[in-house]
Amino acid sequence: MRIVIGEGSCGIAAGASKIRSAIENLLCKGENLSIGTTGCIGMCFLEPIVDIYEGKKLLKRLVKVGEKDAKAIVDAVRTGDFSGVDYITISAEDEQFLEKQTRIALRHCGIIDPTSIEDYCAFGGYGAFEKTIKTMTPEEVIEEIKISGLAGRGGAGFPTWFKWNAAKNSRTEGKKYLICNADEGDPGAFMDRAVIESDPHGLIEGMLIGAYAIGAAEMTVYVRAEYPLAIKHLEEAIKQAKNHNLLGENILGTDFSCEMSIKAGAGAFVCGEETALIESLEGRRGMPRLKPPFPAQSGYMGEPSNINNVETFANVPWIIEKGGAAFAAMGTENSKGTKVFALTGKIKKGGLVEIPMGKTLREVIFEIGGGIREGKKIKAVQLGGPSGGCIPAELLDTVIDYNALAQTGAIMGSGGMVVMDESTCMVGMAKFFLDFTANESCGKCVHCRIGTKRMQEILTRIVKGEGRKGDVELLEELCEAVKEGSLCGLGQTAPNPVLTTIRYFRNEYDAHINEKRCPAKECSALLTYSVDAKKCVGCTLCARKCPAKAISGEIKKPHFINQAICIKCGQCEKSCRFGAISVR
């Protein structure tokens, strides 16, 4: 039996390392009890997670494990009697979270040991690559990818085979580059990190297949420096792959040679845009280039280059192994295969979710995510991070499909899925995302640099209750101008959260501007807290809790709030046991 601890960044953040030491401290000298490691299974809401395996068979999945549970776990493994760990065993309901998913890109995540090439190979790793270089021509590889219908998972959804084919045909001799975009910048998105941390060989294998297809002898992963564990695992994996002759000269005895390197990016959001990424790789300031020329014609160092996202590559070995048709069998008419989403927000079960295209948002949110916390009502879901848009609750039956999502004004994006309930102010939400993009603009295009700033200023005044008549129209005008006048995806999509919230929640904008009221009661500048004299018993608790000393009154007599001093923190409302304080 083997204890496997989930030690992705999220597991570590939740305390996985402490559990490891606690378990290790309990072991007797020479005791032959194996403790393994694995990456992220994607169930953030249950971290830290400890699995007990017998061979490849999962016997027990323990969740929300603490240091104090170490003894019970060790005892259970020693005795084979698991009754002592029932209290931390995953519930049948929570198991649904994984069971309802279809995992391709994440197929090894949280299962294999990411630091061990042997473990990866034990799960059939590098089989697809070997098949590729030994039995397939580059054309056949591209054909298989074409059959699969795989599209870029980074956000744009461009057909992968097309890019590969362009890069392959751009030149028959000379250098070409294959680049992996792991500059995952959307707030709340972490599927790329999970894949690299938990299945680095899966990425290498996918990239190798791509490099073979386009004829590249050099591969680079551009990864955020903020992902140290991912970089560490990938570095180790590259070393291991070299030792196994999976990288380097004459790979597996063939004519195919390929080197691989890692470039840590300094954390500029815009470097997720492929031409800005190339600029950054070349050592310059990360700013988008004009297209054409496209990277397939002239990319890194002026040579033909192909750039794909981590998740895109992670799908490739599976497609080669099972065939493009198997991949294409999943999904809808124009969106094939699966897609990974990072499910966050006011959801009960947040984490990484991989589902076939064609499922509805409602299925993801309610069947996998378990619905909304605290029994509240869902209001909207933001897809695609700051470049995406929000989809209102009425449209939750929209299927996950590039076109269907685009019709709502949102985008598939890289897979951020933020769920919002009735307590989320949609104007504030739009401002949140716009603050992000405005600050991450590279400063090149006038529309993006100044336009998003002006939008940010207008949104700021609206949430502060200083909105003016005509502000919504001004925002709409700016949105259109910024979309049209910006060179790269950052600027072209930055207005999306604003446009979609105006489209679906215009009433909230109007309430803020005309009535100086925030319907979600989230914009503190627009809130008024008051004491209901009939309900107040004069317990003085609120007055004592108030950090601004805005509440006064005699003991056992109704209190009142001085609005001029009130800082609208809501402490009084939270502390009142009689429900005497209301906010409007």
Next chain:
Amino acid sequence: MGEIKITVNGKEMIGKSGDTILNIAAENGIEIPNLCYNKNLKIYGACGLCLVEIEGAAKLFRACATAAENGMVIKTDTERVRRARKVALELIMSDHFGDCKAPCHLNCPAHTDIQGYLKQIALGNDKEAVRIIKEKIPIPASIGRICPHPCESHCRRRLVEEPLSIAYLKAFAADNDLASEDPYKPAKAKPTGKKISIIGGGPAGLSAAYYLCLGGHSVTVYDAMPEMGGMLRYGIPEYRLPKAVLRKEISAIEELGVVMKNGIKIGKDIGFDEIRADFDAVLIAAGAWSSSKIGCKGEELNGVIGGIDFLRKVNLGEIPDIGKSVAVIGGGNTAMDACRTAIRCGAEKVYVIYRRTRAEAPAEDIEIEEAIEEGVEFRFLTNPAEIIGENGKVKALKLQVMELGEPDASGRRKPVPVEGKFEILEADTVISAIGQKYDGTGFDSVALTDRGTIFADENSCMTNLEGVFAAGDATNGGASIAIKAIAEANLAAKAMEAYLDGLPVDFKKPYYSEKKMTEKDFADKEKIPRAKMPVKSPEARKRNFDSVIDGFTDEQARAEAKRCLECGCHDYPDCRLIRYANERPIEPQRFAGEIHESFVERKLVSIERDQGKCILCNLCVRTCSEEAKKGILGLVGRGFKTVIKPEFDDSNTTEFCKTCRRCADICPTGALEIIE
């Protein structure tokens, strides 16, 4: 390289295959606006001005970065393109912290190039200064002495310590020029054969005559008074404007060929219709010569006289019998002229009756100050309730005591009577200087405004009569300051020329970028006090009409002119940004908000960088790296805070930069200035 054929705005053109839309259009005479493009540098594509529509494509394309393809049909001036360009310009302008023109220029009604002539005065080039001044003001020695100078009220140097003495510097340069052996003489255009008549030889009439004469037209000025000069001659007292100075300037205009006919009153000596028939165009610049009534009992008494009537008499050489005690009603400059003239006429006691306080008085403070020095007694917060007479002659004034109430439409606190509180003031003469009006006689067919002034279209300056124009105190808003009359006349002169050429008139107020600044911005600036104009002592000046000022010394004037902060942008004439911003109306104030980090520095050799004016077109960065091969400049920061900065400290930058100045030459705005 092959040739391709494309269509731009309906015009077919041939271009080199692979060339951009922008280049092919430019080679064929169609300019597509752009701020970040230069044919020798790598394409950047940031400004968003060159967006064009391509038939069959959904989105707009950057003309600078899009290779033209054979058969492309391109439109550079559609509604959609214009809208996109407008927003781009508005966004750039909303973050462009610079002054196209100095505040003095913008606030001078005639928009004189003050910064330009001050610089010449500072350099000692008075003649060149006068040349610049005379582009807008043909009588600078006179105007420099009497102008209430709105330019000085807006001079930004006031945020350092005090404004420049602009008006007196103007008079200084003009005096020097007049006294020189070879005074400035403007060039005249070839004769046009057109005849223009100007009715009224005051500042407006003289100014229009000057510019129309320079334009090659044959100009005749008619004036009812014995001499030309209008209010400058008959309203302003000698001690403020010596008539010899005015005469010299008028003679200079006459010498250019303007025919001047004095002593002719229209409607009496010659019919208006006759003049209309004899000339191709007529300008009415008749002025406002009639004093406004006080509107109280006793106004008809002997000894009650209008302010300008009084001043006119004195200026005509009469010394009116005003007695020992004189009360002047009003708080404006005419009241000051009247009270100080009364002192000079020998009155023992001179009072100024003004219903508000000194702070609200429209007269210039120096005038009030000098009047007090000369013995005038001010009775603020009083208003005539009745002029008390004896035997049909003024004996005293009954004054209603006032107090200040709420601010009125003009922003000044409104005076309200203190009920039942009166004062009696003994007086032999009452001079009413509370305003003046156009008297309207002689031009019966000319339509008037509700205020009784001549109506002239704001744009065309034309009255209701074809070919008849109007400007100055007689027109629209009524009596104001001389420089405003000159400004209107200059506009009218242009409108008349356009009319004579059969061209449409379209005076659009240009759009300018303007900075808002406060004292804080100048906290570190060295303080240099304003030059003090030497003034005769009250005793020396109060009993005669000699000029009260002696004029600046040469040294004083040069030093004073050097105080100019040179607020206006050096690059205005060549600035592409402002040219585009003026092609069509823009409203950058829609997007008013934060402005990026702004500072002025001199890290580059011989170049001053004004970060506030930088629009991040990146041309300087690219030329420095691609052409100069130095790479000193680069972008720093992200988002709205992005700026261009030199990458090294002073000594290193100096070493690298040398003095190639490519960056300053290529900057499309005035962000980079070469400093010798």
